[in-house]
Amino acid sequence: MLRYILRRLLLAIPTLLAVLTVIFFIVRVAPGDPATAALGDYASAEAVAAMRERMGLNEPLWKQYLTFLADLARGDLGRSLITGKPISEQISFVLPYTVELAIAAIVVGLILGVPIGVITALRRNTLIDDIGRIVSLVGLSLPAFYLGIILMFVFAVKLGLLPSVGSAPFSNPGKHLQHVILPALALGLIETAYMARMTRSVMMGILSDDFIRTARAKGLTERMVLIRHALRAGLIPIVSLTGIFAISLIGSSVVVEEVFARPGLGRLMVGATKQRDYTALQSIMVVYSLIIIVINLMTDIIYTFVDPRVRID
C-alpha cells in the first residue's frame, strides 16, 4: 500500500510540473500590472516604475520562472508581491478554514443525501418520492451563493439563531462551529441534491438485482437486506461522487467564502487575482493542484476498503 501511494505521488510530479508551467505563464499573460494594483491608480508613473523594479518584474521571464521552480523544489512558496509576507504563512492560515468547510459540506451531503436517496428508491412513485425529486431539483438549480444569502436571511437576520458573516478563531471552538454551520449548509444542501438523485437511481438498479432476491428468499429482514447487501453494493458510486464533489467543493467554496466573509483559500486566490499578485497566485494554484491529487489518491484508497475486489497492486 505504502509503495502504491509513493508511486502515485511520484507520478503526480510531471502533472504538477505541467500545471505549474501553464499557471506561471497564464497569470502573467492576463493584462494588468501588480505594481499599479498595489499602489492604486493615484500613484505616479515614476512610483509605479520603482515598484516594478522592487517587485522583480523587470527580470526576464525565464529567470523569474527558474527562480520560482528552484524555490518550489526547496519547498519555498515564495513571498507575496503585494504584502511581502511568506505565502506559505498565508496559506497555512486559511487552509484549515477551507478544509473544514469542505468536510462539513460533505458530511451534510452524505447524512442527508444518502438516506433521502434510499427512501425515495424504496418508496418509488409515491408522494415521498415526488417530494424528494422536487426538492433535489430545486437544490440542483440553486447557485451556492444565492442559497447562502437565503440561509443568512432566514437564520441570522430573521431568526437570529446563527451569526451571519465572519468567522471565529479555532481557539474558540463553540463560536467557531456556529460560524461553520450556514456556509456548510449552503454548500452541503447542493451536494445533498446530487447525492440523493444518484443514490436513488443506483439503489433502484440494485434492488431489482438477483442477489437481493436471493437475500430476501433466505428470509433476511428487509432492513438487513438493505444495509448488508443493497447499500454495500451502492457504496462505490457514492464514494466516487464524494471524491468528485470534494474537488468541486474546493472550487465552489470561493463564492461561499466571499458571501460569508470567511477566510479561505478561494478568497485568497480571488484577491490575488484582482491584485495581480503573481507569486501568491501561482503558489496558491500549486496548493490547489496538490489537494486535487491527494483527494484522487484518497478516493482510490477508500475503494479498496468498500469493495475488496478492487486491488491496488
Added chain:
Amino acid sequence: MVFNGLVRYQPGNSAVIEPDLATEIPEPEMTADGKQTWTFQLRQGVMCHPGPQTESYELTADDVVYSLQKSATTERSAYAGEYAGMTFEKVDTYTVRITLDRPLSPTLFLPKVANYSGGFIVCAQAVEAMGDEAFKTHPVGTGPFMFQEYTPQTAIKLVAFDQYFRGAPKLAGVELRFMPDVSSRELGLQAGDLDVAEGLIEAQWVERINASGNLRADVFGVGEVSFLNINITKPPFDNPLVRQAIAYAISRDDHVALFNEPVAEPVYSVVPAQLLPGGLTREEAEERGVLFEQDIEKAKQLLAEAGYPDGFSIDLITSEMPTYRRNYEVLQAELAEIGIQVNLNVVAHATMHEQIRQDVNPIVIYVAWRPNADAFLTRFFHSDSIIMTGKAPDTNFSHYDKIDDLIEQARYETDPDRQEELWKQANEQVLRDVAAYPLLFTNQVYARSTAVDYGHELVSSLALYPQITELTTINR
C-alpha cells in the same frame, strides 16, 4: 486611525484642516534667497504605540523628520514626487522646520503634511527595528487605535490605544473586514454582526436602507468625478467641431440618473467645485460659455460641418465595473443619436486600466478623485503626463498640451484667491477645447446601525470610509 499628521482633515469634514501633532497651523515665512519655511511646534506627550520590537515612547521632532524624509525618498515611498524640493530639519525636540525651494500656497502645502498618504507620521524607532517591508503589514503610529492583526484578503484588527493624546478611545477596538459582496454586507448589518458597511452608490439603495428601522445610510464626500477624455490628436477627434458635437450630444442629467441624486450630482468641470477650490460651478461654467447643455440639432449640424453628415463608427473598451460600464452605455446611446456608432467591449477592470494607457480608446471615461486641483490638472492635462509619449506618462488620455503654463503658474501662486482663479481658467480652457467633458460626481455611501455614533457629523472623508475616532461610540 493608526497614524496622525502634523495637521489633519477635521474628522467628518475634509474641507477643514486643523492642527494634529502640531500645536497650531503656522504662517509661512520667506527666506532671503526666495525659499519658504514652515515651522511646526509639536505637542508634548504624544506617545507611540508599542511595536512588535519596540516599547512605547514619546514622539519627537526626530520621528517627524524621519517620516517626511521617508515619504520624500523614491525607493521607500510611492509619494516621493509630492515632496521634491522640500527639506526637513529638527530645530529642537518639539520643533520641525520644513523648507521649500519654491514657495507654495497653504492650499497645496498643508495636504502634504496632513494625515493622508505621505503625510502620515510614523514612529521612527519601530520602522528602523522592523524594516520597511515588515512595517507595511504592521504599522506603528500615534493614533487612537493600534494595529493588532492582519489576515490577507480577510480582515485587519485594531485595538484601542489608551494613551492616545486626545484621550482614550471609547471603543475597545475596530475590525475592518474585506467583504466584496454588497448583499452579504447588508445582511451582516441587519443581523447585527456588522456595525458599519460600505453601501451601493445608488439613491434607491439609500432609500431602502433608511426605510428599515435600525439602519441609516450616510451619503458623503469625497466622491469621484466621472469624465470623458477625448484624444485630440486622433482623427476624426482632432477636429474641434467633432469634439464639440460630442459635447452637445451628452446629457448630464442622463448620466446623473444612473445613480440618482443625492448620491450622484452634476459636475461642470473636471475639478469638482463640490469640494475643491478651482472647480467651476454651473453659474461659472455658463458665464464662461463652457456649459455645453445637450442640443442634438446643434450637435448634428457641427458633425455635418466637420464633414461627417452620416456620422462614423468607433470601438471602445470599458471596465466591467458598473461606474464605468453604465456611463459608457449611456454615452453609446447619446452618440448613436447623432450618428456616431460606438462598439463597446467589456473587459476586466485591471485590463481596462492597462489598455487605456496604451491609447486603445480615443474616448476614455475615467472615474477619479484627486486631492487638489493641481493634481487633477497636472495628471490629466499637462503635456508631461500624456500617455505613451509624455515626459512622465500618466493619465493625460486626451493628449492635451495647451494649459502647461497655467498649471505651473497656479502651482507656484502663493495667494490662495489668485491661485483659485488660475485653476478656474485652466478648467475653462480644457472645456473650451473639449479635451474633456465632466459627466457626474458620485458621493460615497455607507450604512451603519443606528447604535453607531461616529462622534462627528459626516460631510466628507478623504479616507473613502467614515472616520472612526476616539469619540466614536456604539450604544446597544
